[in-house]
Amino acid sequence: MGYPLKKTSLNLLVMKMSDATAVRQAQLGRFTDRLEGLSARLQAPSPVETGQLVHLSGMRLEVAGLRSPIGSRCQIWGKVPVEAEVIGFHGDRLVMMCEGSAEGLRPGAIVEPLEGSDRIPVGPGLLGRVIDGAGRPLDGFSPPSGEITVPLQGAPLNPMDRGALEKPLDVGIRAINSLLTVARGQRVGLFAGSGVGKSTLLGMMTRFTEADVVVVGLVGERGREVREFVEDSLGPQGLKKAVVVATPADTSPLMRVAGCWRATAIAEYFRAQGLNVLLLVDSLTRFAQAQREIGLAAGEPPVSRGYTPSVFSLMPNLIERAGNLGSGSITAFYTVLTEGDDLQDPIADSARAILDGHVVLSRTMADSGLFPAIDIEASISRAMLQITDGSQQAHARQVRDVHATYQANRDLIAMGAYRAGTDPKIDLAIRHHKAVHDLIEQPLDQPANFDSSLTRLAQVSEAMEQDNGPAATQMPLQQKPVETMPAPLAPATR
Ligand SMILES: Nc1ncnc2c1ncn2[C@@H]1O[C@H](COP(=O)(O)OP(=O)(O)O)[C@@H](O)[C@H]1O
Ligand SMILES: [Mg+2]
Numbered sequence: 001m002g003y004p005l006k007k008t009s010l011n012l013l014v015m016k017m018s019d020a021t022a023v024r025q026a027q028l029g030r031f032t033d034r035l036e037g038l039s040a041r042l043q044a045p046s047p048v049e050t051g052q053l054v055h056l057s058g059m060r061l062e063v064a065g066l067r068s069p070i071g072s073r074c075q076i077w078g079k080v081p082v083e084a085e086v087i088g089f090h091g092d093r094l095v096m097m098c099e100g101s102a103e104g105l106r107p108g109a110i111v112e113p114l115e116g117s118d119r120i121p122v123g124p125g126l127l128g129r130v131i132d133g134a135g136r137p138l139d140g141f142s143p144p145s146g147e148i149t150v151p152l153q154g155a156p157l158n159p160m161d162r163g164a165l166e167k168p169l170d171v172g173i174r175a176i177n178s179l180l181t182v183a184r185g186q187r188v189g190l191f192a193g194s195g196v197g198k199s200t201l202l203g204m205m206t207r208f209t210e211a212d213v214v215v216v217g218l219v220g221e222r223g224r225e226v227r228e229f230v231e232d233s234l235g236p237q238g239l240k241k242a243v244v245v246a247t248p249a250d251t252s253p254l255m256r257v258a259g260c261w262r263a264t265a266i267a268e269y270f271r272a273q274g275l276n277v278l279l280l281v282d283s284l285t286r287f288a289q290a291q292r293e294i295g296l297a298a299g300e301p302p303v304s305r306g307y308t309p310s311v312f313s314l315m316p317n318l319i320e321r322a323g324n325l326g327s328g329s330i331t332a333f334y335t336v337l338t339e340g341d342d343l344q345d346p347i348a349d350s351a352r353a354i355l356d357g358h359v360v361l362s363r364t365m366a367d368s369g370l371f372p373a374i375d376i377e378a379s380i381s382r383a384m385l386q387i388t389d390g391s392q393q394a395h396a397r398q399v400r401d402v403h404a405t406y407q408a409n410r411d412l413i414a415m416g417a418y419r420a421g422t423d424p425k426i427d428l429a430i431r432h433h434k435a436v437h438d439l440i441e442q443p444l445d446q447p448a449n450f451d452s453s454l455t456r457l458a459q460v461s462e463a464m465e466q467d468n469g470p471a472a473t474q475m476p477l478q479q480k481p482v483e484t485m486p487a488p489l490a491p492a493t494r
Pocket of ligand 2: 195198199200225
């Protein structure tokens with residue numbers, strides 16, 4: 001009796017168990033369906049997030065409804081589309097700056113983020129081209145083709161991966177090659193007022209250097225100057241192995257700053273190919289001034305002569321990107337405007353501290369018609385001791401010393417107040433002044449390679465040493481008092 005009953009309950013139990021399994025299977029099925037649905041929704045392109053223009057004053061814009069990060073770019077739909085960059089935020093509003101003119105924008109205009117705006121296309125097709133800060137062609141040809149994209153602001157580098165300054169770079173300028181030797185990977189400032197010959201000197205370097213590629217960043221120049229630089233200073237010969245990124249003074253501060261970053265990113269691309277790149281930025285002062293405009297629009301406080309803190313933090317970021325990496329190098333020259341010998345200029349001050357040397361152009365020399373007007377007394381290459389041999393250093397010291405003596409007594413000599421024979425050192429300096437002048441002077445169309453520069457330096461220095469002129473016999477140069485020796489070149493800081 002008990003057995004069939006037992007069998008029934010067992011059947012019931014089995015039925016209940018299979019019901020439970022079916023329920024569980026159904027639940028699992030629904031769960032898998034939901035997961036699949038979610039994954040499909042995740043993979044589907046999400047609708048583009050847009051914001052609205054709610055405030056505009058000058059070039060400063062405020063946008064509500066967007067959460068784009070600092071440095072990203074957006075398009076604002078006005079009469080014509082206007083591009084803008086996020087430079088800060090204020091509560092839930094983004095603070096942006098227009099890249100071009102804000103004309104035609106109206107309240108409530110739609111603001112749409114631009115994807116991939118922090119990377120730029122680069123490739124060998126850039127050689128020989130003149131482009132603007134946004135990479136658009138300025139030379140009338142089609143847009144340069146890019147091979148790959150690289151980050152505009154550069155990838156962070158481990159300082160330990162950087163190569164030391166070891167080999168000299170022939171820049172094709174005699175005074176620099178011989179007396180202010182520049183190392184591959186060195187960062188040098190070219191300090192001068194306006195109209196002293198900075199652009200002309202950069203043009204000569206572009207044409208004469210042994211570097212494989214020259215990248216020129218023209219920032220904040222007048223439009224006419226860009227054309228003059230490309231056509232006259234560079235010429236077709238210089239342009240062949242050069243890339244020019246030009247952002248004249250009439251472009252927005254964002255564009256001028258972007259021009260500097262872009263020139264540096266292009267130089268980094270060629271360095272990554274194992275090439276020796278010469279990067280010429282004219283000028284760092286205009287970069288700083290453009291960044292000041294951006295900083296002030298973003299609401300930063302002015303801290304030094306109206307310059308905002310971001311200027312002083314971005315300048316080292318820009319300059320640090322030059323240097324040696326792997327088998328390639330970026331040797332960089334940054335021009336710095338020093339009007340009226342203003343020693344208080346915070347940009348010149350800060351640049352002097354970050355750079356590995358400075359070449360100073362003298363207005364007095366330029367006024368007297370001596371070009372390139374390189375003031376060898378005021379200039380210094382901090383890498384020189386590491387990369388030159390003892391004999392070149394001795395010759396350079398000799399020439400610098402004789403030149404310094406002449407300069408110190410220059411007014412006396414010019415007035416005729418100095419009586420020959422009074423001081424043998426001054427007599428020697430007078431006799432060799434012309435030779436030093438000729439060592440510095442270099443016509444626009446004459447390159448001076450490294451070997452010829454050193455030979456010329458040795459000739460001038462040896463002639464000084466062997467000079468036993470009537471007034472020089474009592475005190476040969478070899479026994480010069482210590483205090484008249486020029487200050488030793490400071491060792492490089494890295
Ligand atoms: N090497 C040179 N030889 C002759 N003249 C020069 C030389 N370098 C500069 N100059 C003169 O100086 C002027 C200004 O030069 P530029 O290079 O434009 O100066 P900057 O860029 O410092 O304003 C030129 O127009 C030219 O007359
Ligand atoms: Mg110039």
